[in-house]
Amino acid sequence: ISEQDHLSYLPALFQVSPEKLYYFDFLNPRLYAEAYHLVLQASERGDNIGVDEFPTLESFVEVLERADNFMVLDPSTRRLEAVLIIVPCTYSRSADPLYADGYIIVEENLQKYDIYRELLKISIKFVKDLKYEGCLVNTFANHTNSISSLRAEGFVPMGCIPRSGYIKGQGWTESMILFKDFKGYKFPVRFIHSFIHSFIHSFIH
Numbered sequence: 001i002s003e004q005d006h007l008s009y010l011p012a013l014f015q016v017s018p019e020k021l022y023y024f025d026f027l028n029p030r031l032y033a034e035a036y037h038l039v040l041q042a043s044e045r046g047d048n049i050g051v052d053e054f055p056t057l058e059s060f061v062e063v064l065e066r067a068d069n070f071m072v073l074d075p076s077t078r079r080l081e082a083v084l085i086i087v088p089c090t091y092s093r094s095a096d097p098l099y100a101d102g103y104i105i106v107e108e109n110l111q112k113y114d115i116y117r118e119l120l121k122i123s124i125k126f127v128k129d130l131k132y133e134g135c136l137v138n139t140f141a142n143h144t145n146s147i148s149s150l151r152a153e154g155f156v157p158m159g160c161i162p163r164s165g166y167i168k169g170q171g172w173t174e175s176m177i178l179f180k181d182f183k184g185y186k187f188p189v190r191f192i193h194s195f196i197h198s199f200i201h202s203f204i205h
Contacts, residue, residue, distance in 0.1 A: 006129050013075075016118040024122065027069035027083060035071070035083045036060045038105050043168065045108065048143040050165030063087065067102070068130060072119070081107040084123050089136045091177070099136040099179075100127045104146075117149040124153065124180075134181040140167060141174045155180045 011025035027035060036057045043049040054060040064085065072082035082105060089099040104119050127135055139146045141160065151157075155178035164175035 006131060007126060010070075014118075014122055016115045016122075020115065021075065022081070023073040023075055024070055024084075025073075027064070027071040031071060031080055032061055032064065033057060034080050035064075035069075035105070038080070038083055038107055041108060042105050046168045046170055047106075047108075048140050048146055049103075049105070050140075051168050053165060068126070070126065079107075081110050082119060084119065084126065086123065086127055086130065090138075091136055098133045100130070100132040101135065101137045102127070116145050117152060120149045120153060124185075128182055128185075132182075134179065134183075136177065136179050138164070138175045138177055140165065141176045142167065142170060147176060147178075150178050150180075153180065154185065 007026075011023055013021050014024055016022055036054070039049060039054050039060060041047075043051055043053065054063070067085050067087040069086075070084040071080055072084065073079065074081050083103070085103040085105070086100050087102055088097040089101045091101075092099065102123060104116065104123060106116070106119070124135065135155070136158075137150065137155070138161070139150065141147070158177045158179050161175040161177065163172040165173060167173045
């Protein structure tokens with residue numbers, strides 16, 4: 001069963017703030033370069049991406065090719081404003097990990113709406129629908145927005161990795177490892193409206 005079968009409701013509209021509705025769908029490969037531009041912007045401002053974490057577009061695409069990737073489009077401008085990347089957890093000695101990790105990368109102007117937690121909730125829904133049993137994630141310890149959102153959703157700190165990555169303006173920074181099991185977790189997120197793929201196909205052109 002493909003990821004498209006597990007998430008057959010995509011593309012769909014989700015409410016991410018009182019002011020904002022966004023289209024969510026699988027990331028179109030034609031937008032890989034644009035998604036990488038968001039990564040470079042995040043790295044430049046020290047926003048939870050290390051300065052050399054993705055040194056080239058090719059290194060970023062290598063991650064995308066083994067991940068489930070989602071684009072977040074502003075319906076009024078048709079611009080890519082966020083990318084959600086879900087990868088099998090690297091802290092597993094199994095070819096088929098039970099838990100997922102990932103990235104939430106947002107365009108700088110989107111941060112003023114303080115919607116990181118809503119994007120996290122949607123990401124968790126996608127992880128669950130992709131049949132993972134939980135999340136085991138790695139986030140930089142100085143990214144308070146990420147950590148506070150994860151803790152608010154019931155993630156439990158499991159440990160730290162010293163000097164995990166080099167953050168611009170802050171130097172070598174440790175990462176926190178946080179865990180969440182989906183047993184008993186209630187998923188409050190639901191899409192507003194689901195669209196046929198042909199509509200979104202024309203939408204992104």
